[in-house]
Amino acid sequence: MILTMGEILVDILAEERGQGFLEPGRLLGPFPGGAPATFIVQAARLGARAGIISCVGDDDFGWLNVERLRRENVDVGAVRIDPDQVTASAFVRYREDGDRDFLFNLKRSAAGRIAIDGAARAMLAECAHFHIMGSSLFSFHIIDEMKKALELVRANGATISFDPNIRKEMLRIPEMRAGLEFMLGYTDIFMPSGPEILLPTDAKSERAAIDELLDLGVRMIVIKRNRKGASFYSNDDAFDVPAFPIEEADPTGAGDCFSAAFVTCLLKGMDMRRCVTYANAAGALAVSRKGGMEGIGGFAALDALIARSDLP
Ligand code: ATP
Ligand code: MG
Numbered sequence: 001m002i003l004t005m006g007e008i009l010v011d012i013l014a015e016e017r018g019q020g021f022l023e024p025g026r027l028l029g030p031f032p033g034g035a036p037a038t039f040i041v042q043a044a045r046l047g048a049r050a051g052i053i054s055c056v057g058d059d060d061f062g063w064l065n066v067e068r069l070r071r072e073n074v075d076v077g078a079v080r081i082d083p084d085q086v087t088a089s090a091f092v093r094y095r096e097d098g099d100r101d102f103l104f105n106l107k108r109s110a111a112g113r114i115a116i117d118g119a120a121r122a123m124l125a126e127c128a129h130f131h132i133m134g135s136s137l138f139s140f141h142i143i144d145e146m147k148k149a150l151e152l153v154r155a156n157g158a159t160i161s162f163d164p165n166i167r168k169e170m171l172r173i174p175e176m177r178a179g180l181e182f183m184l185g186y187t188d189i190f191m192p193s194g195p196e197i198l199l200p201t202d203a204k205s206e207r208a209a210i211d212e213l214l215d216l217g218v219r220m221i222v223i224k225r226n227r228k229g230a231s232f233y234s235n236d237d238a239f240d241v242p243a244f245p246i247e248e249a250d251p252t253g254a255g256d257c258f259s260a261a262f263v264t265c266l267l268k269g270m271d272m273r274r275c276v277t278y279a280n281a282a283g284a285l286a287v288s289r290k291g292g293m294e295g296i297g298g299f300a301a302l303d304a305l306i307a308r309s310d311l312p
Contacts, residue, residue, distance in 0.1 A: 001075075002043045002263065003127040005053035005120075005149055006036035006136025007111040008069075008079065009088035009104075010061045011252060011292055017094045021103060027091075030061055031291035032068040034088065034111070035133040035165050038253045038292045041072045042260035042282055045298045048267065051075035051127075053120045053149070057110040061087035068293070078119040085110035092252065100251065107139050115141075116148045124152045129267055131259065134164035137179030146179070150186050161189035163259045164196045184216065189266075191259045193224040222262055222276065224255055224283070232276050241276040244284040244309050253292030258283035261302070281305045 010030035019025045036052060044050040052074060056062030058081050065087070069076050088109035093101050106112065116124070124130075130153040137143050153160065162183050166176075180200050184190070190213055192199075195206075203209035210221055210233050221233040229243035261282035265275040281302040289295035297305075 001049040001051055001123070001126045002040070002129045002131065002267065003051050003053070003123060003153070004036040004040050004131040004133070005114065005146065006133050006142075007034040007088050007106060007114075007138075008037045008052070008054045008056050008062075008065045009034040009090050009106070009109070009111060010064065012089060012091045013250070013252075013290065014091075014093040018096045020093055021091060028290060030064060030089070031294065032065045033090065033252070033292040034065075035135045035163070035256045036131070037065060037069065038256035038296075039131055039133065039163075039260045040074050041069065041293050042257040042286075042296050043264045044073045045296050046261060046264040047299070048264045049075070051078060051123050053078040053114065053116070053123065055080045055082050055085070055110045055114045057081070057085045057087040058083045059087055061089060062110065075123065078117075078123045080113070080115075080117065080119070082110045082113050085113055087111075098251070112139055112141065114145060116145050116152075120149070121152070124149055125156065127153045127156065127158045129159050129161065129263060131161045131163070131263060132183055133256070134162070134166050134176065134180055134183075137176050137183070140175050143175055143179040143182070147182070150183075154186060159188045160186050161191060161259065161263050162187040163191040163255060164199060165193075165255060166196055166199065184213070184218070187218050189220045189222065189263065190218045191222045191224065191255075191262070193255055194226070197221070197223060220272075222279070224258055226254075229280050230258070230276050232272050234272075237272060239273065241273065241280055243280055244305055246284040246288050246305075248287045249295075250290040251287050253286040253295065254283040256292065257286035257296055277306065278302055
């Protein structure tokens with residue numbers, strides 16, 4: 001089973017580019033979301049047995065997510081419903097240059113109460129691969145719970161992937177930095193986007209950072225490069241795969257779907273180039289629709305996109 005742990009939230013999007021939250025404006029959503037939730041839905045769509053450890057409130061935002069996860073065949077047995085907390089949310093706005101700003105309700109939401117309880121332990125016992133998102137390391141409490149999960153899955157011989165998924169809004173949270181460095185010690189597959197690779201290292205260049213991380217024991221590094229596709233590095237391999245041309249409707253979810261497709265294909269035993277190609281295709285489909293989960297495709301959709309393009 002592929003398992004992840006972290007925030008389930010709703011995304012509420014400003015409709016127009018340049019629209020801020022200092023005055024009323026049209027909003028789209030709520031969309032089901034949260035980086036771990038998006039990741040696990042993509043894994044399930046590709047046929048993996050998939051589950052998530054999380055917590056939502058007993059409110060519409062929570063139920064919208066739980067229903068969606070259920071429909072997508074994600075095991076929600078370890079999603080706790082906390083009657084005393086409100087489901088997490090993220091309001092997203094887009095700058096004229098395409099950059100995004102997030103207004104999170106996370107730390108004091110139901111997601112802030114995620115804990116390794118009996119249901120989570122039962123799921124962790126069946127875990128073959130565990131995926132962590134840096135965005136989930138938003139409090140000391142979560143980091144502590146995450147450490148418990150890591151110890152349990154490591155003891156069972158599961159592999160571990162880590163996507164730092166840093167939002168600039170989150171770097172203000174001091175816990176995050178400490179959490180990032182700690183997580184790397186457990187990481188088999190590290191999946192940063194572009195310059196994020198420098199964050200947990202002392203390196204000044206990407207190549208130096210790659211070497212530092214491989215020396216640390218990370219087995220594979222997959223760098224997401226947005227419209228430029230992605231690159232793969234291990235001790236005995238290094239290659240780039242270009243992105244698929246696609247009309248971008250909303251960048252939310254690209255990295256999460258990319259990582260899920262890579263991990264799922266890897267567990268199916270595909271060769272690395274094929275894994276990265278499917279990951280690029282999943283990222284491209286993710287950005288083709290508004291809302292983090294709305295563009296997610298299964299193998300049929302990914303194969304169709306690959307067949308439409310001229311890429312080998
Ligand atoms: P996120 O913003 O979801 O955290 P990320 O920054 O982690 O995403 P990106 O590099 O933006 O990751 O996107 C992940 C992958 O999705 C890219 O490596 C690429 O394959 C694909 N992708 C993203 N944006 C586009 C695009 N505009 N056109 C084609 N492919 C894209
Ligand atoms: Mg991006």
